[in-house]
Amino acid sequence: MKRLLIASLCTIALSSFAFAEETDLVVVGSGGAGMSAALTAAQAGKKVIMLEKMPIIGGNTNRAEGGMNAARTLQQLEHGITHDSAMTMSLDAQKGGHYLNNPELTLALGENAKEAEAWMLSLGADFCHRMGRGGGQSVARGHGPCDGSAVGAHIMKLFYKTAKSIPGIEIRPSNKVTEVIVKDGKVAGVKVIDKDKKEYTIDSKAVVLATGGFGANAKMIESLRPEYKGFATTNHPGALGEGIDLGLRAGATLVDMREIQAHPTVVPVKGILISESMRGRGAYLVNQDGKRFINELLPRDIVAAGVLAQPTGKAWILIDNALVQKNKLAQGYIQQGLAVKGNNVEELAKGIGVPAANLKATM
Ligand SMILES: Cc1cc2nc3c(=O)[nH]c(=O)nc-3n(C[C@H](O)[C@H](O)[C@H](O)COP(=O)(O)OP(=O)(O)OC[C@H]3O[C@@H](n4cnc5c(N)ncnc54)[C@H](O)[C@@H]3O)c2cc1C
Incomplete structure (x- = not known):
């Protein structure tokens, strides 16, 4: 009896050992935000595991059409647009947000978009300046594929190709993160459920939550903004806001949850x-x-x-x-x-x- 007990305990210990995976960085979500984080970390030599709950990668980023905004880019200058700046971009965003936005963040967006665009060009993006102002823009600052095709699918193809060419990134579709593990007040990994409904854990030095929005979660939208009841969505079906819940349970707080925008066309x-x-x-x-x-x-x-x-x-x-x-x-x-x-x-x-x-x- 004693021998049997010892034997079974060993099995348990061995099976949990088999699942003890470790990495430098877990990225939750494979859209533009997650891919940028994963590629940047892998380019710096880190081991990255990217987890995506849907069977295909890309989230809403796959659906972005019009363009990527950036101020004072080379392409703008080539088109004679010399009067744009990070501050102008920031102020446009604030005005569009009825001055409810965090000005530090809108300025960070204005300041960093140019480098982000240049980084994508360095990876091989085919980006031209999109002539014509977008809604709420005081200066034309959209960028996208030179033939006018959709920007998001182009970015995702580029990111995926780059991820395949860099050692250190493993992408796992159909793997949903169910919990961010917190130990001694610090994020220490994630719990995951895979496509066969098997649960496993990854220990990680850091976790990036890049799980996108909740535009396809009609109930959540209605609870925050009842006037949007019955609205159709253009979001991908996985945009259900589960990442928001993951963050909350790990101790995050929320801001601006009611700031949901209906698109006019x-x-x-x-x-x-x-x-x-x-x-x-x-x-x-x-x-x-x-x-x-x-x-x-x-x-x-x-x-x-x-x-x-x-x-x-x-x-x-x-x-x-x-x-x-x-x-x-x-x-x-x-x-x-x-x-x-x-x-x-x-x-x-x-x-x-x-x-x-x-x-x-x-x-
Ligand atoms: C139709 C449409 C057109 C748009 N056009 C433009 C445009 O022209 N210009 C522009 O700047 N923006 C545009 N946007 C907005 C833009 O697409 C988004 O702001 C951007 O793609 C968000 O990127 P993200 O990486 O944060 O989220 P996403 O690209 O949505 O990626 C999040 C990913 O996380 C995954 N995920 C969620 N929860 C979990 C979990 N628990 N475990 C694992 N994975 C999880 C999701 O499945 C998803 O794949 C458009 C959006 C739509 C819907």
Whole structure:
């Protein structure tokens, strides 16, 4: 009996030893934030394990379309945009956030975006300056692929390729972090559940929580902002805010949870976003009377409120052929069957069911 007991104790000790994994850094979440952290640490020689709960990597970053904002970049200067600065970018963000944002953080964003963009160029990004201001921008500062295609998918492909070429990063999709382990008041690792529902633990010197937002968690949004009940989302299905809970349980506090922004140009029901860069390049909004009702380059929440205030709660976004020919995103919307086409104003008015005389006057 005694021998049997000893034998089974050894088995337990051995099996927990087999799971005792150690690393320098665990990164939770494989979007742009997580990838940047993982690549930077691995480039500095650290051993990194990246955990992603979804079967594919990239989160909402895969879906970003319009552009990456950065001030005083080389590409801006090449386009003759010499009057932008980190402070101007910071002030634009603060104004868009109704001065509720933390000014130190908006300034850090303004100051660091340029280096982040330069870092991506050094990894091989095909980034051009996107001409045209985005909503809430006082200066045109969007950057993205030179053919006008979506920025997020491009960044994720680049990050994944880079991660594969650097030793030291292991990426584990379908592995969900369920707890951040805290020992003696210090973060010491994570608990994980893998695709076969097996639980395991990683001891880590540091943990980066890069778990993104909660835009696809309708209940959570509704509890914070009841007026958004029933809104469609453009977020990826994994954007459920679980990381917020992980942080809370590890002792973090929350700020600005109610600051949720509705995007003004989303195809109803389908949850497909029509990029802000369309408005930045001259697209404008008309209501069902064929009348323009707002300055399209005002901050998003103001334009969204303007759309919702229309009698139908909807608006048409008008783009012309000159934009379509130069822009892959716009071509994509048409290929997805999201657009109504007219060869002249009358045809278009008929197609979208607005009074032709009004649309003509608006144009
Ligand atoms: C349709 C759309 C268009 C956009 N366009 C733009 C744009 O043009 N320009 C711009 O700057 N921004 C844009 N954004 C916003 C931008 O995409 C996000 O701000 C950015 O991608 C967030 O990056 P992230 O790494 O923080 O989060 P994400 O990219 O969402 O990554 C977080 C990851 O963490 C994973 N995760 C969550 N919980 C766990 C867990 N417990 N364990 C393991 N993994 C977990 C998620 O599955 C996800 O993959 C857009 C967003 C959307 C939805």
